[in-house]
Amino acid sequence: MFSYPLHHVAVAVSSLEETSSLLELLTGESPSAVEEIPDQGVRVLFVGSVELLEPLNSETTVGRFLMKRGPGLHHIAYRVPDLKEALARAKSEGFQLIDEEPRKGSRGHLVAFLHPRSTGGFLVELVQAG
Amino acid sequence: MFSYPLHHVAVAVSSLEETSSLLELLTGESPSAVEEIPDQGVRVLFVGSVELLEPLNSETTVGRFLMKRGPGLHHIAYRVPDLKEALARAKSEGFQLIDEEPRKGSRGHLVAFLHPRSTGGFLVELVQAG
Numbered sequence: 001m002f003s004y005p006l007h008h009v010a011v012a013v014s015s016l017e018e019t020s021s022l023l024e025l026l027t028g029e030s031p032s033a034v035e036e037i038p039d040q041g042v043r044v045l046f047v048g049s050v051e052l053l054e055p056l057n058s059e060t061t062v063g064r065f066l067m068k069r070g071p072g073l074h075h076i077a078y079r080v081p082d083l084k085e086a087l088a089r090a091k092s093e094g095f096q097l098i099d100e101e102p103r104k105g106s107r108g109h110l111v112a113f114l115h116p117r118s119t120g121g122f123l124v125e126l127v128q129a130g
Numbered sequence: 131m132f133s134y135p136l137h138h139v140a141v142a143v144s145s146l147e148e149t150s151s152l153l154e155l156l157t158g159e160s161p162s163a164v165e166e167i168p169d170q171g172v173r174v175l176f177v178g179s180v181e182l183l184e185p186l187n188s189e190t191t192v193g194r195f196l197m198k199r200g201p202g203l204h205h206i207a208y209r210v211p212d213l214k215e216a217l218a219r220a221k222s223e224g225f226q227l228i229d230e231e232p233r234k235g236s237r238g239h240l241v242a243f244l245h246p247r248s249t250g251g252f253l254v255e256l257v258q259a260g
Contacts, residue, residue, distance in 0.1 A: 001158060002158040003157065003158040003159055003178075004156070004157040004158060004159070004178075005178060005179070006136075006139065006178060006179040006180065009136065009139050009203075009206055011250070011251070011252055013250055013251065018250065019250035019251075022248075022249060022250050023249075023250070025223050026134070026208075026220060026223070026225060026244075026249065026254070027133065027134040027208055028131060028132040028133040028134060029133055029134070048133075048134075048135060048136060049135070049136040050136065050206065070251055071250060071251030071252070072203075072246075072251050072252050073139075073202075073203035073204075073205075073206065073252050074203075075203075076139055076180065076203065078156075078157055090156060093155050093156070095156060114156075116202075118152075119152060119153075119156065120141070120143055120148065120149035120152050120153070120201060121141070121143065121149075121200060121201030121202050122141055122201070122202050122203050124156070
């Protein structure tokens, strides 16, 4: 048996500073430091369990998401104990992997994404804490 | 000082049964029983911290969301100790309330929604555990 808890929810925004101020005001949680992840084309920060994603430019995945749909909920992330094992299991169950191998996420985590087509319509990230 | 933790993330789906099976397979979490909330025009269930929303018909808020955008992430919910107080605070800080008064949500909770326009682009629910 296994059980993956929710790790965070990510939101695409056009300004980390603006949205993090709003969330701090709303929830009382202080924003984390900003981290840039060139590999994923984003600047990110966390306010509690909510990750804000600001695209580095309009040609990135999050940049295109923003252009097409405006700011909004982008993906949910589950915490897994072993990402390689979790990817192998997900693949064997028929989930479509966007990342066949773990890659580096924010805060030293290892991450990988599953395609919305296979999850019921929403982007899912698996996270192994760094 | 106050601090509202994330309570759940909600996803609009066309079939509770299909998506909950997928999430159970992916995360190892068992789905809760289905609950119907006529007031919000949905059937809901939880798989871990993820709430699935299936519209009762296409004229409901979630029904229109599905028609327009297809299945996907719908809102995030923060847990608050006192919903009336939280709504008064949010309003005084400039957040736009969809519900001026708490109403009944799933599992006996009291809930109220804030307009995406005021939160940075995504629908936020405040939940007082029942």
